Amino acid sequence: MLFSKNKKGWLLLSPTIIILILVGLVPFFYVLYVGFFKWNPLAVDPSMQFEGYGFNYRRLIFDQVFLESIWRSVKFSVVTLTLELSLGFLLALSLLSSFPLKSFFRGVHTLPLVIAPIVVGSIFKLFTVQGLGPLPHLLKDYFGYTLNYGMHADQAFWIIVIMDIWHWTPFVTLTLLAGLSALPQDPYESAKMDGANNFQILVHITIPMMVPVLIVVIFIRLMDSLKIVDEVWMLTGGGPGYATRFTGIHIWKEVFEKRYYGLGSAMSILYLYFTIIICWILYSVMVSKGKDED
């Protein structure tokens, strides 16, 4: 009925719908299908074997390494998101005012955004690796601090946090700056006339008006940081031990090193499920908070 009413519209939309189905839905359902099988295409028996309902999923919910990798990814995302948002917001606020060399600073500050993640990993590795990079020497010589993330799990985790902040804070800054520049000026003028100070204006006017932009930034960065792979793969390879084995790295290792295609697919689906849950909860909390403030 819907089709017969608006044939021309559906015909015009059909290429987009077909492409979306081919590049979005078909791969998703294929991965979902493969996730129910034990499948190693390079094994003696390369066929897909069905080992009972939810065989791979049953294995995963008891797999300590996988569950810890999810927890590690969530921890990483929360830490980077908090720091990037705080830093990005402060930088965006400071970029609203004028100061000498502002355009130069904005240009330099935006540079990490255009660098490919794998190159960011290489840069950080060359800069921080023990025995080759300048940073461990400087820290040792001037502060007596030994930086060796190949041996210390905490250092490996935090060096990746720093790398992610360096890489992605400019994105947060630019997006928030665009949002801040578009805010209406009337509430600010009224607040100043009423005698509000800068902090009160920030808390009661700027942040509430920025909520829609903040939601967009938080979701983009949350989903990006949950699926981090390439920088970590380049910098630490998931080590030392399991210290930086985030879920993306774990899936990569299971699929491409051990050839567990079925298990890897199940991991991807389960991780997608957890990501949806996290985003859904966050969205509900943020939207309801926004409504309360209205």
Place this chain on the structure above:
Amino acid sequence: MINKGFIPLKTNWFDRLFIGVISYIALQLFWMRFLESLISINFGIGIGVMWIIFVIWKG
């Protein structure tokens, strides 16, 4: 058609299907992890399917 049932949100049938499937998966994972040694997963599947229908119908 927008509906407001026991879920505290205004939802259409696809939203309710989505919520039903998400909670179905949670139930299956919980069952596999904690209950399967006591009760067969088939009961979990049955309860889950009924739950999805109920959410779409009354949610």
